[in-house]
Amino acid sequence: ACTTDDIVLLGYMLDDKDNSVKTQALNTLKAFSGIRKFRLKIQEHSIKVLELISTIWDTELHIAGLRLLNNLPLPDYVHPQLRRVMPALMEILQSDYILAQVQAVRLLSYLAQKNDLLYDILNCQVHSNFLNLFQPTQPGSLLYEVLVFAERLSEGRNAPHYRAVKWHYNEQSLHESLFGEESRLADRLLALVIHPEEDVQIQACKVIVSLQYPQDLRSRPSSCQPSRSYFK
Template sequence: MGMSIPQYLGQMDIRKGVVGLATGAGFIYLLYKAIRAGIKCQPPLYTASPICIARLAVERERHGRDSGELRRLLNSLEHKQDEYAKSMILHSITRCVYLLEAEASSCTTDDISLVGSMLDDKDNSVKIQALNTLKAFSGIRKFRLKIQVQAIRLLSYLAQKNDLLYDILNCQVHSNFLNLFQSTQPGSLLFEVLVFAERLSEGRNSPHYRAVRWHYNEQSLHEALFGDESRLADRLLALVIHPEEEVQIQACRVIVSLQCSQDVGVRPSSCRPSHSYFNSGE
């Protein structure tokens, strides 16, 4: 059975949130100018705040000392809260990160992990607020890599859903998207983007997906990875000799998946012919 309309709209909001997170602060090319960057919040529910964060920001600028508000909010997030309270707290944390940047910079990767754990919450509004908070934290350089692995992992999960696969593949990406597959990237990030590529390739191989002739825009993620002009094959071959074994193995898994897609005839007009991939003569 398919999802109900409210469930589908919830998934749409979460996907837009992931897209917004992935493009936030210019720290990653993933899904650049995608479906629509940004997160749909619910202002009537979350505009109220027990402390005026803007006033705290002014006072900090004037007196040069931490307000302690961001730490208080993060500590309160660790305690068991209902969905409404968690959403309110996350919304306030997001405002603090933007307005109290110096205090946000003193946070730790454990704080980022705590916010990231909210992505597993059963309530969609909590997930969306968590994505909004992570997007705010992504503006701080030291947290970008940590947040990238989380964003791509969530995209990999969404890519396994049949009703979201086309939307993800048709998202617009930056022309430098394949830089994510360069061997100079951290091994942990490379592994996650390779898993993401494999999940997308497997999705294209499924009977459900092959039953329809899909059309993609020229700047889509599909074209970047599987199109006629894609250089993914070159990047994958270079990663087969990567010093980290898990990256080597995952690169090989993507290569096998791509070859399988050609063997079963997944060759829409925008896909590369089989001789273009991994041909030893090229």
């Protein structure tokens, strides 16, 4: 039977010089992470896993590491490291490897729900063509996850406690790409409302609603007024 000693051994394998060995160890840890008694022990390797995916550009390693992280509850003490690796996660999201992109955006969507990380995500620098991720030609699996991410960001930035602070974003930030005055997100969303995959259609509509009506207004339909006219 497997024991915590096996988890410790797999942890040592994460320091192996061979990336394929690291990847194999990550995949095995992912398998073990489904067993409750091992989860806390595996959590101890979270910072190491984040370090690996942010310092080694290897798609298989990224997929394995991100799958593991997405299968674990990430404790608050990992948040400082998460801030440091945010640019790497954003780069993986903007790569051309669908499986890695899907895993990266799932993790980012989870982190976007953490109040102390939301600004770091929104202010993260992205490529000028970031909105290409919302093109109808993207695989449905990626489109859906990117739309979930956009909805969570939209809801997070519209939350009263977030709006209570005057945040400043850099010009190349994710915030400006998605929600800035020059953003073309509205055009992308309208094109996705007629996407052939129903879950993509529905999620695109959810993002549109979250952009038009902040969450606190949606609970009071009679007083709903668009916070800003994205869709004229």
